[in-house]
Amino acid sequence: MEEFTISIYVNNKPGVLMRLSQTFARRGYNIDSLVVSPAVDHQFSRITVVVQGGPETLDQILRQLNKLVDVVHASHHDPKQSVERELAIFKLLIGPEKRSEVLQIVDVFRAKIVDITDQSLIVESTGSSSKIDAMEKLFNTIGLKEMVRSGKLVMARGTNKT
Numbered sequence: 001m002e003e004f005t006i007s008i009y010v011n012n013k014p015g016v017l018m019r020l021s022q023t024f025a026r027r028g029y030n031i032d033s034l035v036v037s038p039a040v041d042h043q044f045s046r047i048t049v050v051v052q053g054g055p056e057t058l059d060q061i062l063r064q065l066n067k068l069v070d071v072v073h074a075s076h077h078d079p080k081q082s083v084e085r086e087l088a089i090f091k092l093l094i095g096p097e098k099r100s101e102v103l104q105i106v107d108v109f110r111a112k113i114v115d116i117t118d119q120s121l122i123v124e125s126t127g128s129s130s131k132i133d134a135m136e137k138l139f140n141t142i143g144l145k146e147m148v149r150s151g152k153l154v155m156a157r158g159t160n161k162t
Contacts, residue, residue: 002058003032005076007047007156008065009039009074010044011043011044012042012043020071029053030051031051032051033151048151050152058076062075077156084153086129086149086150087150089122090125091121091144092139093143094119094142098143109135
């Protein structure tokens with residue numbers, strides 16, 4: 001199974017996301033990540049979906065998505081020809097004795113602490129999904145209480161259309 005990142009440019013109308021998700025559900029494809037945001041032109045939205053499957057799965061999904069009325073275009077983005085980023089915030093329940101360890105991890109991963117109390121820290125990080133996964137694994141050993149991830153965002157490099 002491969003992971004595919006699909007960018008979908010749609011009309012910004014009620015019900016579009018529901019119709020898109022039904023397209024995936026009817027074919028038995030699970031959505032691993034989903035991000036929706038307004039486009040530069042607010043009449044449109046950009047939806048980024050991450051799914052797993054084989055190349056034939058990807059072709060079938062793209063054909064089905066491009067048939068939908070409110071879809072302007074849907075395309076797959078090769079990670080080598082695009083920029084992929086994810087945002088995560090982590091809440092760690094730790095005392096002062098563990099803070100130096102967390103600060104070292106934050107420094108190595110170029111993350112930042114956005115909130116601090118006597119018993120907790122909230123760390124923000126952006127980067128690749130593998131970077132976020134690595135931070136999660138390390139924080140789990142220290143005292144990770146909560147985590148929120150944005151899902152993958154993608155943009156085509158250069159003059160290519162996203």
